[in-house]
Amino acid sequence: MDSKPGSALAERLSNLLSRLAPATAKKLATGLEREKLQGTDGLPYGLILTSLRPALERGGGPRPGMPDPLRQFCLPFEDLLVNARDATRHTRQIARTSIDPVWFWLTTELLPDTLPDITGRLVEHTLSGDRIAHGGALAILHATCSAALLSGLDAARRDVAQRRKLERLLGGDAMIEDARFMAEALAVAPFMMELHNELPRRIDDFDDGLVAKVSELYEDARDASPECAIYVPLAAMNRLTSPWQILRLARKLSGFGNDAAVSRSGLAALGEIFLREMEAIAAGFETKRPGKADLERMRAGVLRFAEISQGFVHEIDIRRISDWGHRILASRARLSATITEEMSRFEQDIAKALPLHQIGVYGKNGPRRPDATQAPNAERVARAQACLQFLTGVCPVSESIGVQAHCKTITQQVETYLVAYEDGLIEEIRRARDKERANALAYLEVVADFRETLGPDAAAATLRRRGKVAAQAVS
Structure with a gap:
């Protein structure tokens, strides 16, 4: 029978594995990843591990097992990965579907000779459990891939023919942009890895201790790479139950709690994330004819808008006369007019x-x-x-x-x-x-x-x- 993704057997296998108890799923994932690292052939590793993901997520905590080189390549930007891009959210999202094309580009064109040696050493140290050697090999993997990707992207930017070739190889502009996000996150990989390992997977309250930890990592990353340091707070934000609490970091680093100080702190991008989402929500419903809107979708959008607005204002002192204040009031007025017209019917x-x-x-x-x-x-x-x-x-x-x-x-x-x-x-x-x-x-x-x-x-x-x-x- 066919075990390829999409086949009847694959679908039945996926349904069965997704219902496993979390403890059983962890044991199975650990064993499979060890076999995969050792080069054992004949098993559909990708299909099985993907099918186990729902059970592993129910169990919470760090993912078990011995990750292969591709998964270890992704660790610095794991918190930025999404199953589907959301145009209303911040732009530094990386689609999971971009991982394989970018890895293929690295292995076949950018680092065809170097990467196999690096990944071979990484597998060796993963299996042996030598944490120091493994850490060194992992740092080399991240730094080498970052440099190669940035160089390849720069060459494609300067040469139209290379750009078109890269579009065909990766699958379009969105994939190229994802490759750039990966490269930039990998450029500050040591700080991203520390955040990845030390911060809780889910944070209900971004308290002073956590703010101080992320602040320290961000400042260290900024010293190493000012243009890429923003990925540290972005990764932290994606672990927050209330994402706007990341603005507490901006308050700490700016020394003041108002929007003017935050906008000058180098972390204005964090506020822009929420402003742009609010503006996108308001604009998205403004074009709908009254009586024709999907009310469930509109209700979800309105609730999200209100949630962001309340969280934003709670975390930052927004002045009415400021740019941020004007933008919040303008988007609120646009959404209010749309809702009023819709509810009148x-x-x-x-x-x-x-x-x-x-x-x-x-x-x-x-x-x-x-x-x-x-x-x-x-x-x-x-x-x-x-x-x-x-x-x-x-x-x-x-x-x-x-x-x-x-x-x-x-x-x-x-x-x-x-x-x-x-x-x-x-x-x-x-x-x-x-x-x-x-x-x-x-x-x-x-x-x-x-x-x-x-x-x-x-x-x-x-x-x-x-x-x-x-x-x-x-x-």
């Missing part, structure tokens, strides 16, 4: 999901009651449910994005409509028969679901009891 969307029709001959201003002649429209109900989920998600953070007044107004409009509709629906259930009663009871479930989305289940339970009593009544 919510009452209309609720009314489409819970329709009313005229009764009597009083004209368009006459009394109306729930229309149970047709069953609920699933598409309209889903849209209305998305509106309510957006409302309940955004209102708690509305003050930080400047839409608290509008949230209050829309919530009141929705509440008024639902109360009136519920009273009319109970009467409709009591009055209707056969198909129309079934439709009315279906609408009752829709409204009860809406109530559950808006708040405590008690309101939904009370409505269902009222509907049950009405359905048993005889008109």
Whole structure:
């Protein structure tokens, strides 16, 4: 049977291995990596180790086993690796898919004679457990690869033909940029490795002790390579549960807590990360037509914006008259305008999901009651449910994005409509028969679901009891 990635056997193997207990997965990974280092053939190492990753991540802690040269090559920039680039986040992300093409470039063109000798010694010292010799070989690997990559990239920058050749070899501009990020991170590898080994994998509170440690590493890296030192705080930031806490480092090194001092500290890039993400979120939704936006995606974006805004302002004293202050206010105003326009349609969307029709001959201003002649429209109900989920998600953070007044107004409009509709629906259930009663009871479930989305289940339970009593009544 075919064990290649994508085959049926590979898929079954991947599913099985991903469900292993973390302790079992660690033992298996350790054994496999030793066999791989020793050159044992016949096993799909890549497929197995990739399949084990979910189980290893559940176990937490450092990854077990004896890493091969490629994995050790990646250690300095491991905290910058992403499965997929996010255009709204900071630019120094390295896609995992770039690793193999860059390694291939190193082994076949940049260091075809030197690299095999370096990696051979690295494997030898990894297997022997000689930590001093291993550390020396690893430092040589990182420094040699960094120099080779930077030289190759510089040559490609100066020569159009080489640039095109490199694009074909690596797979495009994004891969070339990733190669540059790798090279720059490798240029400060000793400091990146110390951070990699000594900082917790997940940091909930970037306290004074951790700030001091990263500060020391950053300053040492800056002395060694001023243009590449920024990778140290970037790697640390990716271990923070609240990434904006990295601004505590900027506060420490600037000596002041305001944005002007931080922007002069050489760490303005850290603040720019969050500013650009906020601006990208605001711009991304600004182009959407009202009523056509993906509300779940917009809600996630708004919550992320609010989270960044609150964290940013908490960590740094932002002055309204400063460049950063102007940019925060401008992006907040743009997002607020988009949200306000989108939410203005919510009452209309609720009314489409819970329709009313005229009764009597009083004209368009006459009394109306729930229309149970047709069953609920699933598409309209889903849209209305998305509106309510957006409302309940955004209102708690509305003050930080400047839409608290509008949230209050829309919530009141929705509440008024639902109360009136519920009273009319109970009467409709009591009055209707056969198909129309079934439709009315279906609408009752829709409204009860809406109530559950808006708040405590008690309101939904009370409505269902009222509907049950009405359905048993005889008109």
